Amino acid sequence: MKGFMTKIFCIAAPAADAGKTTVSVNLAAAFAALDQNTLLVECDARNRCIEAAVIDPPADAPGLDRVIADAGDAVNFMVPTCIEHFRVLAAGPGPGWAAIEPDRSVFSEISGQDLDVMVINAPEKSGALMEAAVCGADVLILPVRLDLEAAGNISGLLETYKNFLEQVAAFRQKVSAGPSSVRILINGCDDAAEAEAVLGPEVFEAIARLCLPVCIAEDERLHEAMVFGKPVVCHDIISPGAVAFLELAGLWTDIEEIRMEEKKDQIT
């Protein structure tokens, strides 16, 4: 993938609490740890990604709002993180982020910045920006949090994802573009067997082949990392969360073997 066109990943979900920010920050950091020149783009004006990826985040950092308003080149607003090759473009406090023109491919404009990977965190409330992110992405990842609360209402959960996919299909039809691959990422389960227990065997069987082969387990180290403004690969690279995200990033890179100890030495 390195030295080729920027691969754009959009992380989206129909509702809050699916784990979009966690997945976005840690997947982007994992790509960077695998030597991919990576940009994490935040579409949420609350700037959750920059808080979760930067130890001392600048208050109200300008970012995507200024790019959309044509007030400067994206590279001027990219914030470095504790990992080499990993920068964040915040949503920014300005009103511009919500006022994107319908036909503008803002993420393609940003992708021309010598980037191997762009990961976009696209919350459901970001409206037209989410539409632009979904349509501009090569891969759309839908995190699904399968925890105890979800287990109580599986049909309600599935209904929201079905409605969301109908929305994605409508976006694709409108612009005749969009992600060539859409995959479900199971979040909050140790493995596929636990996901099957929560969803029930028949539901799991129906969607299993469309799920990514890595599950993101509930992991204390992962949550600690987010609180301290460090992606988990920077916080504790041998924790299960870090290993899961490196495995996930490895699916889209040409690195056949992830040498954990070597990476650990480089980062620490």
Add this chain to the structure above:
Amino acid sequence: MKLARKEIIQACEKQMLKMLVKNLDKSAVKALIREKYDLSPGEDLLFHGGDIAVENNEVVYKLDFSLRVGMTVMVDREGEYVDIRASQKNLSEPPEDGQDSVSGDDSRQLASDIARMLSEINQ
């Protein structure tokens, strides 16, 4: 003087409660329910949230659950109320008419729809 962000504290508290629930001995909780309320909970013991509180000068974690319980309501031939008591029937068994629950059918259909839609996009 603010020393920490409240959203971080709240997120950590929420996470801690979830971890606590995940590691809770559900069968022991069900046994307590049987003992204290004379009810037979089914398989669905669902966590809805929790809180940190003080009880008898000690920190306690309040975990809110809902559960399905089997109840038998008895009416006589005149339609008058006779009694209501805990049922011994196993709620995890399908209904006697052999039909699966409506929500189970819904889930399977929705999962199939999602799979179809994803396959169409991924083609």
